[in-house]
């Protein structure tokens with residue numbers, strides 16, 4: 001019996017931040033032949049649907065496809081040096097993206113996580129990065145996804161989501 005979703009896995013598309021959701025979807029489908037993330041967040045903060053939130057026939061993180069909801073940020077949140085070394089398909093000299101929680105894409109990510117936590121009754125402590133799934137499974141890290149910069153921001157993101165959920169609960173009681 002499927003137990004529902006208990007984890008949210010944050011990803012980056014590992015491509016230029018200017019990619020729109022349709023481009024990201026097309027790339028995923030041609031590579032994996034099935035949808036991956038439930039949501040894709042574009043650079044301007046637009047949240048687009050991809051796989052359904054409860055879909056289990058998805059491929060976004062080994063070991064977490066059944067229990068995890070994938071949320072993907074357009075962009076590549078590693079350093080220029082890492083990108084040059086690991087992603088030969090990227091434009092030469094790509095500087096690496098930086099997510100700012102005050103920017104539209106950062107705000108949209110927090111909003112999206114709040115809604116998903118609330119709707120699926122997931123604790124903010126269960127918001128993890130794709131890279132964390134390898135550690136949790138005890139296997140070698142295959143990817144840096146969602147990029148070192150976003151990964152380092154996850155603690156702050158969980159705190160914001162927690163605070164926002166508390167605010168929503170308080171106002172629902174009024």
Ligand SMILES: [Zn+2]
Nearest residue numbers: 011012130145
């Ligand atoms: Zn990923």
